[in-house]
Amino acid sequence: MLDVQDNPAPEVHDDPIAVDPRQFAAKVNSWLPHDIMLxxxxxxxxxxxxxxxxxxxxxxxxxxxxxxxxxxxxxxxxxxxxxxxxxxxxxxxxxxxxxxxxxxxxxxxxxxxxxxxxxxxxxIPSIPYLPEDGGLPLHMLGTVRFDCCAPLSLENLIDLTHADFIHADVVGDEKMDKETVEVFHDSETITMVRTCVNKSVAPIMKIFGGVRDDVQQVRQVIRIYLRSHAAIAYGRFTPGDNVQLFHPCVPETRDRTRLDYAMNTSNVKKTNLFRYIMPKASYKVSRQDSSMTSPQSPRYMRPEKRKDLHSPLDEAGQKYRVLMLALAERQARGDFTYRDNVSSDCSDIIGYEKA
Missing domain, CATH: 2.102.10.10 (Rieske [2Fe-2S] iron-sulphur domain)
Incomplete structure (x- = not known):
């Protein structure tokens, strides 16, 4: 008879999301983003x-x-x-x-x-809309910084609905006829897909993009690569142009994040000002985001009496927290393996149509 050690059972990789709701809530509320190092x-x-x-x-x-x-x-x-x-x-x-x-x-x-x-x-994460050999013009590239830890910045980003309120003067308000949200994940990534029917046209597209309609059909995607603290944001606006943003949040320190972004607007006609203006909107948007995340950051670094409250709309953010904690716990046990392939082409997931 074989000893059990000679014929071990296959390793089971449990999904940290698929747990009892009380366990899930406990993990969400044990979130200390500054303590995570992957x-x-x-x-x-x-x-x-x-x-x-x-x-x-x-x-x-x-x-x-x-x-x-x-x-x-x-x-x-x-x-x-x-x-x-x-x-x-x-x-x-x-x-x-x-x-x-x-x-x-x-x-x-x-x-x-x-x-x-x-x-x-x-x-290395898959970024299907950036040329592998680089070469984007400088006006599509830039650098901003956040006075908060990288996980907190990305938790803010994964909730696409926040843009309607914090960035309404750039990307449009919350007015629409219908909205659906889907969230997908594996052990290395989390993706939120938001589809909006008859959404108010983003001001930047009206002013610089030549969109004359009052409403758009919108599909927005955020996909976060957990270990690299990097996100890809892809938006399809009809009528209008696609928005193709790489949003890496490099954790320089436990409370300082560097964002060397790239927004590929090569798909936009050279005569359209949106091609040149939209990448620079990142400077304004980042200041708006920082106004929200910077005050939050120190609250996680000291005891806080107030509860960390959530709404049913915060599914993506809560799952992001639990996945990050699960990765950190795995690495603390000495397990640094990749269970999922982050370099596999994600074009179908984000809805990107290659030329």
Missing amino acids: TDAWFPLAHSFAVAKKPIRRAVYSHPYFIWRKPDGSVVAAETHPNDQLAATKSEYTDEAGHYPVIEKYGYVWGWLGKPENAAPEH
Whole structure:
């Protein structure tokens, strides 16, 4: 007879969402976003155009990344400045030379934080509407910062309905005939799809996009890659133009987030001002978001008597919390494996139609 250890049962991967409602609620309300640190992940450290021969400094969870290009154009990322040889170090996240694994894709330099031997290209998120070799014009790229932790910023983003109230002067108000919301998830991603019938036209599309109708048919998608703290936002507006935004929230510190965004408006006619104005709207939208998240952030860093209340409309945000906590708990047990393929093409999920 075989010993049970010689013939173990297959590992069961439980879905942290599929639990008793009371357990689910307890997890949601145990949320401490500043305490979450996820590793074995690629982070988009900088736009490719920003990396040259002179080193620039970035950080992930306060771990320093000095990034520069060698004479042949390849990218290097190290824990210490290349001129500071006496301070050169090797940590659990770097190789013998103190270098991090790096990859260039989608117009970004991605740095790996985790065990170097686990770094693999298939763990880079799928962003179907960004050219893999980069090359977007500079007016479609930008950088903003949030004075809050990255998970809190993304929790705000995953609720697409917030835009009707906080960003109404840019993306339109809450007036519509009908709205449906769907939420999908696996162990590495969460996706919210919002469909609106006869929604008020976004002011920016009326003013700069040439939309003359009073209402639009709208399909909006937010998909978050949990480990990389990165989101893709895709919107189809009829009449109007598609909005194709990459929204990475790199956790520089426990209360500081860097967002090197890319909004691909190449699908918009060159004669249409929306092509040039919409990417820059991110600066206004980010200030509006920051006005909400920055005051919230410190409340999670100290005891708070008030309850962390939720509504039935907050399904995506609550599931995001539980999935992040589940990943953090898994990693605390020493399990850094990817159970789902984040690099698989998500075009069908977000409704992106390739040319």
